[in-house]
Amino acid sequence: MQVKETLNDGLKRGYTITVTAAELDEKVVGKLKEAQPEVEMKGFRKGKVPMAMMRKQFGPRLMGEAMQDAIDAALNEHIESSGDRPAAQPEMKMDNPDWKEGDDVVVNVTYETLPNVPSPDLSDVALERLVVKADEAAVDEALKNLSESPQAKTFAEKKGAAKDGDQVVIDFTGKIDGVAFDGGAGEDYPLVLGSNSFIPGFEDQLLKAKAGDEKAVTVSFPAEYQAAHLAGKEAVFDVTVKEVRAAKAPELDDELAKKFGADDLEALKGQIRERLEAEYKGASRAIAKRKLLDVLDGMVDFDLPASLVEAEAGQIAHQLWHEENPDHQGHDHPQIDPTDEHKSLAKRRVKLGLLLADIGQKAEVKVTDQELTQAIMNQARQYPGQERQFFEFVQQNAQFRQQLQAPMFEDKVVDHIFAKAKVTDKDVTKEELQAAVEALETED
Missing domain, CATH: 1.10.3120.10 (Trigger factor, C-terminal domain)
Structure with a gap:
């Protein structure tokens, strides 16, 4: 087995690996001998199949394996001895694509090696690190933002019509073609108008509603709705508004x-x-x-x-x-x-x-x-x-x-x-x- 350098330009490397026909044949015979004790063939006891018949039956496949093993071994040995560190998988190409059994195998290998990286003196690195302390003003601002979040909101009953941001407590029953459907009903449901938590168009039709109002809300389920039997269908919801509530700013206290x-x-x-x-x-x-x-x-x-x-x-x-x-x-x-x-x-x-x-x-x-x-x-x-x-x-x-x-x-x-x-x-x-x-x- 021979490895000959063909390219050494900067980080680029090229080599020709030659595996002789005799070396390949030796590897094939070795693989056949290793497998012989377990081989069974008609007319012969297990482990007693003649080498010539085994070679005829399994030789072509083992020749391919032996060829790959030999090339890989030669390349790995070269990389280990040279100290090269390929930046990516080496490219390998047969120099004699018309190869036939009995010929030497010649493979051209090319790759880029990783460079030798210089070691900087890290003690020469000078940096400035910005430091910010969370003062009371920043904490108070964050606390205020927290108090205005949906999780902190509270609602209190109000008189008059519901507007965007108000909460309405409703009973509802949904129907398609006059027939109620599973999952389309609820009681004492607190719905915040503008939250977009219901089907598009549902909340808009409850704007200006008052406690005691009964409304028929007509909407269409989205075409991509998760419940396939409802997707794209028009539904009518009979809605009773039981209470209208206005959002109330929470106190900044222990309860919050x-x-x-x-x-x-x-x-x-x-x-x-x-x-x-x-x-x-x-x-x-x-x-x-x-x-x-x-x-x-x-x-x-x-x-x-x-x-x-x-x-x-x-x-x-x-x-x-x-x-x-x-x-x-x-x-x-x-x-x-x-x-x-x-x-x-x-x-x-x-x-x-x-x-x-x-x-x-x-x-x-x-x-x-x-x-x-x-x-x-x-x-x-x-x-x-x-x-x-x-x-x-x-x-x-x-x-x-x-x-x-x-x-x-x-x-x-x-x-x-x-x-x-x-x-x-x-x-x-x-x-x-x-x-x-x-x-x-x-x-x-």
Whole structure:
């Protein structure tokens, strides 16, 4: 078996792998001997089938396996001895496509190797981290917004006609072609007008209704309604309005706090303060991370595998096209060619991805099984009632696990760099933090 270098240009590598006919034949014979004890054939006892007959019966299939095994072994041995790290799956092409048994096998192999990434001195990285404290004004504003949420609303009986935002207490019976249908009736139902919780058009017909009114509300079920036997059909609801209630601003007191799971108002304020500061911290970290990536981008320079850049540019162009054309869900669209801007962004992403991976590897940064399991559990909560199916999907899908693990690894590497860098805290207002976030989004 011979491996001969044919290309060494930057990160591009090319080799010719030659497996002689004698080597292939030896491997085939070895496979036949290994299988012989278990082979049965008419006219022969188990394990006693002559090698010549076995070769005639199984030789062609085993020749293909032997050929692949030999080429794979030669390539793996070469990669291990050379220290190359292919950026993608090597391309392999038969040099003699008209090969027949008895000929040597000659395969041309090409790939791009990952570059040697320089190690920046992380202590030279200087960053500013924005710090915002949740003051009383911010807590009071958040508490006020909370008190105006649907969950906090209370209603009190009112005289006069119902208007948008009022609550009407109703009895109703729905009929199609004069016949009541299952699930179409209710008593003492509190319906907030404008909540869009009923069939489109239902709530509008109760505007200006008064307590004691009886109304016939005619609506049509949507064509895509979940109950197929009702979809697209017209229904008439006999509605009795029993009470009209107006929304009432709740008191900022312990009773309000209990609606949100807190023991009292002070405990609720404490929870709000913690949530606000967590949001501020998250925004601050995103800004600091972006600045860190900008600094790292300027600290080092190295060759990039063209194949990775090309693939990343294509993905960016494809994603942005779909964002600009949200109504086009499929992939049967015109060819999307990356622009120079897409290619520039792709180069940055590939460069920083390789750099962070190298820093993380050298620092022995790991995502633990426990951390990955927790991430999977967090994802599973987005599919209530289907958690088991989600876990089974994750167990069978290594690519999805990698998609979960990659951003976790990156965040841990970023934290490692923060710990090594010179980071200075700067107290700012929430308005200044928001302005910095908006500036970041504009740059993106």
